[in-house]
Structures are given as C-alpha cells and as structure tokens.
Amino acid sequence: MLDHFPFYLALLLAIVILIMTAKKIKVAYPVLLVLAGLGLSFLPGIPNLQIDHELIFVVFLPPLLYEAAWAISWKELWRWRRIIGSFAFVVVFFSALVVALIVNRCIPGFTLPLGFLLGGIVSPPDAVSAGSIMKFVRVPKRFSCILEGESLLNDASSLIIFRFALITVATGQFIWSDAIVSFGWMVIGGIGIGLAVAFAFKKFHKYLPTDANIDTVLSLVAPYVMYLSAEELHSSGVLATVSGGLFLSTHRHSFLSSTSRLREHSVWESLSFILNGLVFTLIGLELPEITRGLDHEGIGLGTAIGYGLLVTFVLVIGRMISAYSAVIITLIARNFITVADSRHPGFKVPILLGWCGMRGVVSLAAALSIPVTLADGSPFPQRNLILFITFVVILITLVGQGLTLPYLIRKIDLPDMDHALTEEEEDHRIKTQLSAFTLAYLKEHYGEQLDRIPVLQDLARKLHPKNADEAKAMTRECVSIYKDMIAKQRAWLIGKNEDEKLLDEDIIRKHLLRLDLEEEKLKYL
Template identity: 65%
Template sequence: MLDNFPFYLGLLIVILLLIMLANKIKVAYPILLVLAGLAISFIPKVPLIKIEPDLIFFIFLPPLLYEAAWTVSWKEMWRWRRIITSFAFVVVFVSALSVALVANYIIPGFSLALGFVLGGIVSPPDAVSAGAILKFVKVPKTISSILEGESLLNDASSLIIFRFAMIAVATEQFIFYKAAVSFSWMIFGGVGIGLLIGWLFMKAHKYLPTDANVDIVLSLITPYIIYLAAEEVHSSGVLAVVCGGLLLSNNRHRFLSSRSRLQGINVWQSLTFILNGFVFMLIGLDLPQITDGLKVEDVSISSAIGYGVLITFVLIISRMLSSYGAVLVTLIARNFITVADRRNPGYKTPFILGWTGMRGVVSLAAALSIPVYLNNGNGFPQRNLILFITFIVILLTLVIQGLTLPYFIKKINLTAIYDPLPKEEAHNNLRHELAEFALNYLKTNYSDEIENNTSLQHLIQKWEQYSNGIDDEEIGKELKVIYLDLLNKQRQWLINKNKEDRTLDETIIRRQMHYLDIEEEKLRYL
C-alpha cells in the first residue's frame, strides 16, 4: 500500500482535475472518471488495482448511503411513497427476473440461479450518477424526489435478491419458507436496528457534553456502526443505514447545534465528494483484473462484450416498460385511493424515470463479492464472466444513458408540467412570510424592549426591509437573547410550515434553515 502511495496521490489529483473538467463541459463526472480509469489501466507499469469487495461495502457504501439519507426529503419520500417503493422493489425485481431469464436462455452454462445472481447485481441504478447528471439540467422536484427516494431503497432490494441467488447457487436448492423468514428478518431487522442505533446516537448528541468537532466525529462513525451491527446479525445493513440516517436527518434541529450543522455539512460534502470520485475511477482501473479472469474460463472477449451489450439492452427495456407500467397502475389506482398527484403524466415522465438507469458502485461491489470458490471447494461458476458483464453494463449505461439524459430532459421540458412556481420565487415568498412572522413575534413578545432598545429597533427595520441579517456591530447581551429566541421560533415556524404545506419544496425550507444557522453563528462573534 505504501509503495503505491505516490500513485494514489497522483490519482487523487487526476480525479480533481477530471471533475473540474466535467463541470466545465457540463458532463456528469462519473462518466469521465470511469473512462479515465479505463484509459489509465492500459498505461504500461501502472500498478495493478485489485478492489476488495469489503473496501466498497464497508468503507465506501455506509457513508455514501448515510449522506444520501441526510440529503433526501422525508416529506417528499412519504408523498411519493407508492411510486418510490414500486421502483425500488417491484422494478428492481422485474429487472432482475428479466436478466435471469435472458441469461439462462442465451448464455451457455448459465443456470436460472446464476441468472438471478447477475440480475441482483446489475438491477439497481446508481444514485450518484443520476445526481451528477441532474445537476446540469432543470428537472422538477417531483422527478428528483422519486429518483432520490428510489436510490435509497433499491440497493437494499437488489442485494437481497443477490444474497438469495447466491444461496441457491451454493446449495443448489431454494427452500421457500426459509427464504421467506430470512427475507422478513433482513427487511424488518435492518429497519429496526437502524432506527434503534440512530435513536441512541441522537440521545448521545443531545445529552452528552459534545461540541461541533465531537458531533461531526460521531456522525462519521454512525453509519459504520449501524451497518456492521445489522450485517453481524444477518439483516440488511443498507436498509439499517438508510433508516438510521433518515431518523437523524429528520430530527437534526432537535439535537445538533447550529455550529455542528454548519460545519458538518461542509465535512460530509467533502468526504462524499472524494469517496465518489475514487469509486468511479477504481471501476475503470479494475478492467485488466476482470479481463484476465475471462481467459481462465476460456471465454472470448468478443463473446463477453456481446453478452454485456445484450444484458444492458434487457435492463434498459425492462426498466422503461416497468416505468410505464408503474404510471399506468397509478392512473388506475387514483380512482380508488388518494394518490400524490392526480394529473396525467403522459409519456414524458415515465420516459425520464425509465431512462435514468445508470449503474455504478453497488453493482461493482456486489460482483466483486462473489467468492472464488464454493463451500465444496469447486470454483464459483461463471464468476469472471459475471464480473465482465457487470463492467460492460456500468460502462454502457453511464456513457449511453448518462450522455443522452440531459438532452432528453431539455427536449421534454418537464419543468413546465410540474413546477408552476420557480424555485427562486417560492424562496422569496417563504422569506417574506418568515419575515412577517418574525416581526409579529417581536412586536407581540418584546414590545417593552422595542421602545428602549435602539439595536432592537434597528433589527426590526432590517426585517421590514427583508434584508439578509443584522450588521456586524457590537450588540448587547439582552438583544442576543431576544434574537436567539426569535431564531428558534423561526425554526419552529419553518418546521410547522414544512409539515402543513405538502406542496412546498423541502429544499427551500432547508435553505432558509441554513440561513438561520448562519445568523445564529454570527451572534457568537458580535
């Protein structure tokens, strides 16, 4: 490891340069990183990169999932829960089943169980890729909320399929009642463990004498403890991390100080930024190891590429059909139950949801976790071919769908359909309402102080002018107490507003919450 340290340091510099280039030319950085890793792998004397599956599952995956759970809006997830769960579970299963049937029929030596192993590996779309692409185009919050919610759950559902398929390959049998019990434990055990450990960490943040640094360190170890605890008892570590992260995220203003929230955001954004960069670069660098394995199984490169292209085509078609099927079910169900949106989405919305099917980190980690040998000492059948097909699927979906998705989004113009109010206008309206609330609260609860405190009068004037805050001037202790009280009341008002107004984008609420945290932090230096 130390011998290759200069190489990894150079790799980090290359990753940063490529991400800056991707931002400049408005291309999703995972695409450039995978292609660059692929190109670097052909350079003579480049160290052979051997990716251990535990490196991704235990080092990369928990913090990436945890950060995504903190970013996603629980309100939006609950609002679109039916379509999110259908994509995260039903669509993933349909994709895995389609791959299993085609692989069993087309690829020589592929049993149905092996087909499900491959299907479980390649069925979950990658959230990071989609998020990096959507950053460069205007997409309605409805679409991004569905994709974010799906990405938190589809990893768990695909890995569950993968685990059961691996058991079927190893034992050459599938006992339904045992599988049902194991499946139930993986789901409910993972959810329960995640919520329990998340609750314990929430109490630790709240009642222990922590500061911002301690809070951040606790947040960094939280996903690892949750994941390891769940995996140790054979439940879903992915679901546990997601549920624990959602619990803590939804209660962040109850147990974290403004300083901890502000500094924590910066730390987590930097951490996930570099983790994602390394993972996608490593995907490309791993190709020589994968192609060498094909020679062992006596499979030609051309045949393996053909199988990879075929499986990619099957995944794209199955997700597109499932997307239209899910919308059709919603249109029928709205006649009998209350749905989140009764409008007819037409053909545009399901097309975009279906086309955002880029594969990435989880697929690679699952493929690499396939053991070289079975328990009986025999080699795992078709292991290297499965690895190669997975690589082709990741590469093709990133390049083909990743490069064309921005074009389709701009062409279809979903924003005009779903977003009646521009985000900036909605934000300004919220600021106006919040300012009105602040003024009414001050005049009602601090009327005596207003008459005698010129600084407080100045503060009221600023709120009346909808300014961004108070001046960086020395203010009295009394005013600090009043202003802190006002900030806390504003936070509560925003929380209530978020709960009451189901149509309001939660990112606007969080933006205003962030502003209030900055205001509170400024008071420490006044």
Template identity: 65%
Template sequence: MLENFPFYLILIFAIVMIMMVADKIKVAYPILLIVSGLLISLVPGIPTVSINPEFIFLIFLPPLLYEAAWSISWKELWKWRRIILSFAFVVVFLTALSVALVADYFIPGFGLALGFLLGGIVSPPDAVSAGAILKFVKVPRTISSILEGESLLNDASSLIIFRFSLVAVSTTQFIFSKAIVSFSWMVIGGIGIGLLIGWLFMKFHKYLPTNANMDTALTLITPYMIYLAAEELHSSGVLAVVSAGLYLSHNRHSFLSSASRVRGYNVWQSLVFVLNGLVFTVIGLSLPTITAGLEKEGVSFYSAIGYGVLITFVLIIVRILAAYGAVITTIIARNFIKVADKRNPGLKGPFIIGWTGMRGVVSLAAALSIPVKLDNGNDFPQRNLILFITFVVILLTLVVQGLTLPYLIRKFKMMTTEEEEDEQRVYNDLKHELAEFALLHLENNYSDALKEQPMLRKMASKWKDSKILNEDADMTAESRAIYITILSQQRKWLIKRNKKDTKIDERIIRRHLHHLDMEEEKMRFI
C-alpha cells in the same frame, strides 16, 4: 502497499483535476472518472488495482448511503412513497427476473439461478451518478424526489436478491419458506436496528456535553456502527443505515446545535467528494484484473462484450417500460385511492425516469463479493464472466445514458420558466412571512427591551424592510456578484491590516475573516 503510496497520492490529485475538468465542461464527473481510470489502467507499469469487496461495502457504502439519506426530504419521500417503493422493490425484482431469463436463454452455461445472481447485481441504478448528472440540468422536483428516494432503497432490495441467488447457486437448493423468513428479517430487522441505534445516537448528541467537533466525529462513526451491527445480526445493513439516516435527518434540529450542523455539513461534503472520486476511478482501474479472468473460463473477449451489451439493453428497456407502467397504474389507481399528484404526468417524465438508470459502485462491489470457490471446493461458475458483464453495464450506462441525459432533459424542456418563477416566488413569500413573524414576536414579547436596546431596534428595522420588499427588490445575480466582490475587498483589507498593525491579535482578524466567509457561503442559499 507502501511502495505504491506515491501512486495513490498522484491518483487522488488526478481525481481532483478530473473533477475540475468535469465541472468546466459540464459533464458528470463519474463518467470522466471511470473512463480516466480505464485509460490509466492501460498505461504500462501502472500498479494492478485489486478491489476488496468487503472494503467497498464497509468503507464506502455506509457513509455514501448515510449522507444521501441525510440530504433527502422525508416529506417528499413520503409524498411519493408508492412509486418510490414500486421502483425500489417491484421494478428491481422485475429487472432481475428479466436479466435472469435473457441470460438463461442467450448466455451459454447460465441457468436461472446464475441469471438471478447477475440480475441482483446489475438491477440497482446508482444514486451518485444520477445526482452528479442532474446537477447540471434542471428537472421538476417530482422527478428528482422520485430518483433520490428510489436510490436509497433499491440497493437494499437488489442485495437481498443477490444474497438469495448466491445461496441457491452455492448450495444448489432453495427452500422457499426459509427464504421468506430470512427476507422478512432482513427488511424488518434492518429498519428496526437502524432506528434503534439512530435513536441511541440522537440521545448521545442531545444529553452528553458534546461540542461541534465531537458531534461531527459521532456522525462520522454512526453509519459504520449501524451497518456492522445490522450485518452481524444477519439483517440488511443498507436498510439499517438508510432508515437511521432518514430518522436522524428528520430530527436534526432537536439534538444538533447550529455550529454542529454547519461544520458537519462541510465535513461530510468533503468526505463524500473524496469517496465518490476514488470509487469511480477504481472501477475503471479494475478492468485489467476483470479481463484477465475471462481467459480462465475460455470466454472470448468479444463474446463477453456482446453479452454485456445485451444485458445493458435489457436493463434500459425494462426500466423505461416500468416507468410507463407506473404511470398507467397511477392513472388507474387515482380513481379509487388518494395519490400524491393527480396531474397528468405526460410522456416525457416517465421516459426521463426510465433513462436515469446508470449503474455504479454497488453493482461492482456485489459482483466482486462472489466467492471464488463453492462450498464443495469447485470454482464458482461464470464468476469472471459475471464480473466482466457488470463492468460493461456500468461503463455503457454511465457513458451512453449519462452523456445523453442532460441533452434529453433540455430537449424535453422538463423545467419550464413558469415552474422556476413559481419556486422563486414561494421562496420570497416565505422569506417575507418569516420576517413578519419575527417582527411580531419581538414587538409582542420584548417591547420594553426593544425601546432600550439599539441593536434590537436595528434588527426590527431590518425585518420591517424585508416585510415591505417585493420580489423585484430581492437580490439579483448582479447584486449578489457585487456583494461577493465587496466581501473579497473586505477580506483583503483585513489581511493587509493584520500585516501592518503588529499590535492586533491575529485571532481577532481571523474571527472577522471567518464572518466574511460565512457571509459569502450564505450567498449560495439566497
């Protein structure tokens, strides 16, 4: 490990450079990372990267899922709960079933049990890939909410299918009644354990004398403790982490201070940035190890590629059909029950949802976790072929769908100018209403202090100005750029003053610099 330490340092530096290139050329970074990892693996003398699946599941998965759950809107998740649950559970099962049938018919040596195992591995789309791609294009909030919500739950459902299939292959027996009980405990127990531990951590934050640094440290260990506790009790660690993340996110303002929220946000953004970069690069680097295993099973390289292309095609077609099926079901159901949105979804939206099916880290980790030996000591059947097919699926969906998705979204004109203007109008109206509320509260409850305190009068004046402003007077891109330039000049002035005046305590200068940094950061949300 230590002899390869310089290689890993260079690898992290390369990841940062690749992400910079991705931002520059407007390509989702998972695509460039996995392709770069693949190319790096072909360089002679590069250390062989062997991925430990437990390392992926334990180190990478809990924080990535937790951060995703923390970021999503509970209101939007509940609003689109029917279609999200259908994609996260029903569509995942149908996808696994389709893969099982195709693999059983076309791939020699595969039965239904192995087919379901492969289906459970490749059925869940990757949340990170879709999020990275959608960052460069604008889509209606409806589609992004559905994709975000689905990605939180489909990992759990696919891993449940994977576990049951693994038992069926390993023991050659499958008892339906026991499977139902086990499935119920994995779902209900996982959610219950996540909510319970999440509630305990919320009480720790709320009643213990913590500060921002302690709160941030607690948030970092929370997903790991939840995942480990759920897995030890043989329930779904994924569902436990997701349910806890949603619960704590929904109540964040009741137990975290503003300082804890700001610092925690910055720490988590950096952590997720590094984890995502590492995991996608490692996927590309793992190809030589995966390819070498094909020779042991006597499968030709080109045949294995063909099987991977076939399974990828099945995944894409099933997801697109499922997206249109969900639309048809919604149109029929809204005549009998209340649905979230009664507008006609059209043909473009379902296709985009169907095309957003890139696979990623969960699929590879699940494939790698297949044991090398069966319980009876024999080699696990088709293990290396399953690994290779999984790699091909991840590579093809990321490159083909990932590169074409932004073009399709722009071609379909998913986000109209009217929708963008309406969103900005709602934001401006809410800002003015908020200023009016603050002004009335100040005048009604602190009228004497308002007369005596100049600073309060200044605040009231600011809110009055905000109240009378119309949307044409809001900060434009040009005024934002000018303000950021002024902040930069103020920063330079402070640094020069600090160098010239030796009597000023540098800590005071740093306080002013921090204030300028906060002002500039605030511009991102205006």
C-alpha cells in the same frame, strides 16, 4: 501499500482535476472518472489493482448511503412512497427476473440461479450518477425526489436477491419458507436496527457534553455502526444505514447545535466528494483484472462483450416497460385510492424515468463479492463472465445514458405540475412571510424593549414589509461591490496584524472569520 502511496496521491489529484473538467464541460463527473480509470488501466507501469469487495461494502457504501439519506427530504420521500417503493423493490425484482430468464436461454452454462445472481447484481441504478446529471439541467422536484428515493432503497432489494441467489448456487437448493422468513428479517430487522442505533446516537448527542468536533466524529462513526450491526445480525445493512440516516436527518435540529450542523455539512460534502471520486475511478481501473479472468474460462472477448450488450439492452427495455406500467397502474389506482397526484403525468415522463438507469458502485461490489470457489473447492461457475458483464453494463449505462440524459431532459422539457412559482419567487415569498412573522413576534413579546433599545429598533425597521425587499435588491453588481469591500477589509486586518507587533492575533483571526462568514452569506441572498 506504501510502495504505491505516490500513485494513490497522484490519483486523488487527477480525480480533482477531472471533476473540475467535468464541471467545465458540463458532463456528469462519474462518466469522466470511469473513462479516465479505463484509460489509466492501459498505461504501462500502473499498479495492478485488485479491489476487495469489502473495501466498497464496508468502507465506501455506509457513508455514501448515510450522506444521501441526510440530503433527501423525508416529506417528499413519504409523498412519493408508492412510486419509489415500486421502483426500489418491484422493478428491481422484475429486472432481476427478466435478466435471469434471458441469460438462461441465451448464454451457455447459465442456470436460473446464476441468472438471478447476475440480475441481482445489475438491477439497481446508481444514485450518484443521476444526481450529478441533475445539477446541469433543471427538472421538476418530484422527478429528482423519485430518483433519489429509489436509489436509497433499491440497493437493499438487489442485495437481498443477490444473497438468496448466491446461497442457491452454493447449496443447490432454494427453500421458499426459509427465504420468506429471511427476507422479512432482512427488511424489518434492517430498519429496526438502523432506527435503534440512530436513537442511541441521538441521545449521545443530546445528553452527553459534546461539541462540534465530537458531533462530527459521531456522525462519521454512526453509518458504520448501523451497517455493521445489521450485517452481524444477518439483516440488511443498507436498510439499517438508510433508515437510521433518515431518522437522524429528520431530527437534526433537536439535538445538534447550529455550529455542529454547519461543521458536519462541510465535512460530509468533502468526504462524499472524495469517496465518490475514488470509487468511480476504481471501476475503470479494475478492467484488466476482470478481462484476465475471461481467459481462464475460455470465453472470447467479443463474445463476452456481446453478452454484456444483451444484458444492458434487457435492463433498459425492462425499466422502460416498468415506468410505463407504473403510469398505467397509477391511472387505474386513482379511481379506488388516494394517490400523491391524480393528474396525468404524460407519456414522456416514463421515457425519462426509464432512461435514468445508470449502474455503478453497488453492482461492482456485489460482483466482486462472489467467492472464487464453492464449499467443495470447485471454481464458482461463470464468476469471471458475471464480473465482465457487470463491468460492460456499468460502462455502457454510465457513458451512454449519462452523456445523452441531459439532452433528453432538455428535449422533453418536463412541466413542473407542483410549483406555479419559480424557485426564486418561492424563496422571496418565504423570506417575506418569515420577516412578517418575526416582526409580529418581536412586537408582541418584546414591545417594551423595542421602545428603548436602538438595536432592536433597527432590526424591526429591516423586518418591516417596506424594507423586507432589501436582500432582493442585492443584484450581481451589489454583490461584486460587497465582495470587493470585504476583500479590502480583510487586507486591512492582515496589514494591521503585521504592523502592530503586540496586537493579539486571535482578535484579528476572529474578525477575519466574521468576514468569511459574511462572504459566505452572500451565496444565500
């Protein structure tokens, strides 16, 4: 490990440069990272990386799921629960079934259990890929929420399929009654364990003498405790992490101080950035190890690529069919039950929803977790081919769909049926109403103090409707001048600290921190 430390350090630096490049050329960074990893794998002298699936499942997956659960809106998740649930569970099961049937007929030696094993591996789309693309193009909020919600839950359903298929291949039998009981425990137990652990952490935060640093450390530990607790009890660690993360995210303002919330936000942004960058680069670097395994099974590279293209085609078409089916079912169901939105979404939406099916880290981790041998010591059937097909699916969907999705989004130009106002107009409306509410509260509860305290009078004047638009007048020119003023203040403080040798530097640092906060505040005006 230490021998390769300079390589890993250089890899981290390369990831940062690639992500900056991706932002510059407006390409989703997972696409660039996978291609870069693939290119690096062919360079002489690159260490032979063998990714342990536990590295991804235990080290990478819990914090990435937890961070995604904190970022998503529970209100939106509940509003679109039917379509999210159908894509996260029904569509995943449908995709796995179609893949199983096709590969059973088209690939020699692929039994139905092996087909379901492959289907469970490649059926869940990746959250990070679609989310990174959405940053470059504007889409309706409902669309991004559906994609985010689906990606939070589909990992659990796909891994459940994967587990049952793995047991069937290893034992040669599938007992429906046991499978139903196990499935129920994995879902109900996973959610229950996640909520129980989250509730305990909430009490730790609330009643123990924590500070911002301790709160941040607890937030880093929480997803691992949720995931490992559920896995130890043979339940779904994914559902435990997601449900626990959602619970703590929804109640964050009741047990975390503002300092802790700001500190955690910064730490988690950086951690998520590093983990996502590493995992997508490692996908590309894994290719040589995967292709070497094909030689042992006597499968030609061209044949294996053909199988990978076939499975990718099946997944894309299957998701398209599922998206159109969801629209049709919604149109029928609105006549009998209340749906989130009974308006016709149009037939362009399913095309876009169907095309947002990029595969990623969970698929690779699941494929790598297939044991090399069975219990009797014989080689696990088709393991290397499954690994290679998984890699081809990830590469084609990430690069092909990832590069074309922004163009497709702009071409279709989805209307936002939920919001008549633009985001800027909505922001101004809330800001104006908040100022009016605050001014009324101030006059009602602190009227006497308002008459005699000048600072409160200045605050009331700023909150008055005539002056509430002050922030709105902060044009780019004003922001530029304000930043220049802050820069000059910062330079003056630094100079003052150097000139006065006896001046307490902690006082200067406090003022410098205030300027940093003031400059950061400009981003939200």
